[in-house]
Amino acid sequence: QSRGRHKSKLRGLTDRPVGLTLKQKCELVERELEETKDEIQKIEEDSEQALRDLEADMEEADIWWAEVQKATSDFDKEFSILSQKKGGTAASEKLLRYLEERNHKRDLLKEKLCLKNNSLRSYKKKLQQQLRQKEQMGETFREVRFEQLQIRNTQYQEKIEEKNKELLKLKLTSGKAVQALNSYKKRLQDAMETSVCLKKDISQRKELLEKIERETVRVEEERAKAESLNKQLRRQLSDYRVPPVLRYVQEKMAVSDLQKSIKIWERKVSIAEVSATGPRVHECAAETGVEHRPCLPTCRHP
DSSP, X not given: OHHHHHHHHHHHHHHSSSOOOHHXXXXXXXXXXXXXXXXXXXXXXXXXXXXXXXXXXXXXXXXHHHHHHHHHHHHHHHHHHHHHSSOHHHHHHHHHHHHHHHHHHHHHHHHHHHHHHHHHHHHHHXXXXXXXXXXXXXXXXXXXXXXXXXXXXXXXXXXXXHHHHHHHHXXXXXXXXXXXXXXXXXXXXXXXHHHHHHHHHHHHHHHHHHHHHHHHXXXXXXXXXXXHHHHHHHHHHHHOOOOOXXXXXXXXXXXXXXXXXXXHHHHHHHHHHHHHHHXXXXXXXXHHTOOOOOSSTTOOOO
């Protein structure tokens, strides 16, 4: 309802032709916002109070229901025992006695609750009297209290100014800390990038090292083979004996004689071949009428 009244006031103000300044509009909005916040806080308090009351009612109902169940179970036990026994008069007398005990307990509880209620009422009256006395005393001490509140207000204003200065200093330090944090973050990012590059370089160098190790193993094997071959050749060289010069000359002369004899025999063989094939060729030429062309300079036919 209060919100509706404020809205109607605002509508009445806005319906007027007189225009409001920006400051007045801000004040109206701030006032409306504060009242709305107060209403929300009051609604929350009322809802919390209602929730607490409901929780108390539920606890009381649970306690009452537990007592009812307990009484019902006790009555069922007693009634089952009485129904099993023989003799109706004894059972009825015991049932009446049980009901009288329950009524007596209920009366005692009622008296106890009445006494408690009376004590609470007296305590309430006492508190109301104290409240009235405080209100009457508050009227006399209102001026003194107002001066004390003004002094406290000035002290609190000074404290607020000091806290604002400290807040500004903290904001400056926090800004510097944020800048340092950003720089450190950038350095960390650069370090991470360099770490990734170094990891790639390390992996490449590891692959190259493995390749070099394989090449080294292969070269070592070849070196071992070469060393064994070198040892073998050195052993052969140590066992080698150079023949004398006269024997070398004789062997050389024998080789040249053999080469000359080979050439002579080759000429003889070629002549023998030509002489063996010559008449057949001339006969074929006479039969065919083809002019004879000597194929060799040693041919004796015209």
